[in-house]
Amino acid sequence: MQGRDEGEQPGAMGREALAYADGLYNLARYLTRNESDAEDLVQETYTRAFNAAAQFTPGTNLKAWLFRILRNTFVSHYRRERHNPVTGGLDTVSPSLPAPEDLGRQRDSIELDRLRKAAAEDIERALMGLSEDGRTVILLDLEGLTETETAQVLGCAVGTVKSRLSRARAALRQALADWET
Amino acid sequence: MDCGDVREVLLDYQQGRLASDAHGQVRAHLDGCPSCAHEDRLEHELTLALERRLPQYPAPLAFKRRLGAQWPAEASSAATRRPWPKKWTALAVAAVLVLVLAPLAWQAVLAPPDAGRSAMVTEAVNDHVRLLQSQRPLEIENSGIHQVIPWFSGRLDFAPGVRFAGDADFPLRGGAVGYFLDRKAATLVYGRRLHSVSVFVVKAEGLPWPRRGLERVGRLEVYRTSARGFNVLLWRDGELGYALVSDVAPKDLTLLAEKFARSS
Numbered sequence: 001m002q003g004r005d006e007g008e009q010p011g012a013m014g015r016e017a018l019a020y021a022d023g024l025y026n027l028a029r030y031l032t033r034n035e036s037d038a039e040d041l042v043q044e045t046y047t048r049a050f051n052a053a054a055q056f057t058p059g060t061n062l063k064a065w066l067f068r069i070l071r072n073t074f075v076s077h078y079r080r081e082r083h084n085p086v087t088g089g090l091d092t093v094s095p096s097l098p099a100p101e102d103l104g105r106q107r108d109s110i111e112l113d114r115l116r117k118a119a120a121e122d123i124e125r126a127l128m129g130l131s132e133d134g135r136t137v138i139l140l141d142l143e144g145l146t147e148t149e150t151a152q153v154l155g156c157a158v159g160t161v162k163s164r165l166s167r168a169r170a171a172l173r174q175a176l177a178d179w180e181t
Numbered sequence: 182m183d184c185g186d187v188r189e190v191l192l193d194y195q196q197g198r199l200a201s202d203a204h205g206q207v208r209a210h211l212d213g214c215p216s217c218a219h220e221d222r223l224e225h226e227l228t229l230a231l232e233r234r235l236p237q238y239p240a241p242l243a244f245k246r247r248l249g250a251q252w253p254a255e256a257s258s259a260a261t262r263r264p265w266p267k268k269w270t271a272l273a274v275a276a277v278l279v280l281v282l283a284p285l286a287w288q289a290v291l292a293p294p295d296a297g298r299s300a301m302v303t304e305a306v307n308d309h310v311r312l313l314q315s316q317r318p319l320e321i322e323n324s325g326i327h328q329v330i331p332w333f334s335g336r337l338d339f340a341p342g343v344r345f346a347g348d349a350d351f352p353l354r355g356g357a358v359g360y361f362l363d364r365k366a367a368t369l370v371y372g373r374r375l376h377s378v379s380v381f382v383v384k385a386e387g388l389p390w391p392r393r394g395l396e397r398v399g400r401l402e403v404y405r406t407s408a409r410g411f412n413v414l415l416w417r418d419g420e421l422g423y424a425l426v427s428d429v430a431p432k433d434l435t436l437l438a439e440k441f442a443r444s445s
Binding site: 012014015016017018019021022023024025026029030035038039042043046050058059060061062063064111112115116118119120121123124127138142143144146165166169172173176 | 192198219222223224226227230231232234235236237238239240241244245247248249251252307310311313314373374375376408409410428429430
């Protein structure tokens with residue numbers, strides 16, 4: 001990406017794109033697990049977005065488009081480069097069998113209590129225990145993307161997003177309930 | 182709906198994504214099923230934990246400044262342009278004159294009433310984006326509506342007329358004074374999950390507030406539209422005009438407008 005003359009401001013698309021830097025960086029930080037790689041990933045995302053700006057249709061969803069570029073860049077570049085194809089995660093294993101009714105009720109009560117008391121670091125740790133796709137759907141949901149937009153970002157069907165989100169949330173609940181807080 | 186059906190759509194239900202009849206069916210099931218009601222509470226608690234306590238990592242300011250400096254002003258760099266042959270210059274001047282004068286003529290003679298409304302929507306979205314980008318967007322952080330509203334006294338020549346103090350769904354984050362088109366605006370920022378909703382309040386006189394295509398929200402008649410991925414609500418209420426802008430879902434924006442309607 002070329003620099004611009006001092007005093008010039010980014011155009012309308014640039015201004016809007018830059019407004020999403022925090023959300024993009026947050027997802028990048030949770031995917032790459034460190035600040036330096038997160039900055040590189042976001043920088044690369046904006047470079048690719050600028051180079052492909054002609055392909056973007058004004059009036060459509062710039063936010064979802066940027067998240068898709070970030071996610072594709074991560075999958076095609078960062079994950080491969082680090083030879084770290086993390087595909088497993090708490091959300092990729094089958095949930096444990098339901099407990100008998102009495103034990104189930106007791107466990108539900110404990111789970112509610114622990115969810116209410118879960119500290120920030122516990123929640124972050126639980127999120128980092130998910131697969132990359134699990135983390136991504138949770139964070140995009142928090143970002144307010146609809147399931148349709150998330151499906152565009154991930155390049156999958158809306159139904160797949162629904163099931164990934166459901167599995168990821170179930171895994172988070174299980175992780176938070178299982179930990180002593 | 183049985184328990185299986187309800188649990189499948191519980192998150193949609195909580196996020197207000199169900200049609201009203203389906204929403205009612207889930208509500209009715211939850212009222213009569215303790216097990217699903219408990220599941221509903223657990224899912225709600227997980228959402229609260231994620232929204233309020235999961236650490237957020239905003240991009241460092243220096244990094245954002247670098248990104249801003251590197252995004253070119255225009256898509257086509259001056260360095261890549263070739264000088265035009267002189268004989269084309271006259272044609273270019275003529276073309277520019279046509280391009281400049283035609284819209285003026287259009288506006289003067291034939292401009293649809295939508296043109297002014299469109300300018301208001303564009304301004305509202307631009308102002309919202311500026312707030313998001315700004316390093317220090319709020320001049321007064323929220324310390325309660327009774328501190329925020331009086332803060333505008335002496336900074337504006339009108340009272341913003343906002344009574345909604347924020348709540349758990351839309352916490353008031355603070356306020357600022359800005360400009361909306363040709364006039365000063367009171368700007369209030371509310372939170373919605375991880376998002377911001379900007380509310381611009383201005384003196385309504387002289388602006389082309391939409392009169393057609395309005396929908397009723399409480400006692401208000403609002404105009405709903407979207408631009409560049411942001412949802413926008415505009416309405417006039419007596420001498421004041423309001424613009425709500427955010428990337429939250431349209432239903433969420435309606436919910437906030439309802440709270441305004443009830444409280445003002």
